Amino acid sequence: MKRVRAEVDDVISGVTRMAGGEPRSVTWRELAEEREQEVRRLSLYRAVLSDLSRCEHGRHFGDVCSGCGGPSHGNAYLPPAARIGSDISGRPIIVPAKAQFAKAEEWRDA
Numbered sequence: 001m002k003r004v005r006a007e008v009d010d011v012i013s014g015v016t017r018m019a020g021g022e023p024r025s026v027t028w029r030e031l032a033e034e035r036e037q038e039v040r041r042l043s044l045y046r047a048v049l050s051d052l053s054r055c056e057h058g059r060h061f062g063d064v065c066s067g068c069g070g071p072s073h074g075n076a077y078l079p080p081a082a083r084i085g086s087d088i089s090g091r092p093i094i095v096p097a098k099a100q101f102a103k104a105e106e107w108r109d110a
């Protein structure tokens with residue numbers, strides 16, 4: 001079975017990548033593994049960004065939170081309209097209204 005897989009890899013490969021200054025053929029399996037690693041890496045970022053809407057008790061803005069005494073107040077460290085950085089073009093990254101945290105475009109245009 002391994003031999004068949006290796007042969008299939010050879011047939012399907014054809015994508016060329018530079019490795020150490022030399023072109024190298026990449027198999028479909030290697031491409032799939034690269035993609036999986038990238039998805040895992042981006043998932044970690046997604047989790048962090050998603051957590052930005054949580055209050056100090058761990059509840060997303062608006063969810064029921066006994067610590068907040070009703071709906072969660074959300075992240076107290078990111079007040080709406082605060083500038084928290086700049087993108088590569090120097091455009092500001094602005095904290096949107098708490099109910100808009102899940103919309104990436106709102107962080108640019110708030």
Ligand SMILES: [Zn+2]
Pocket residue numbers: 055056057058059065066067068069072073074
């Ligand atoms: Zn809370």
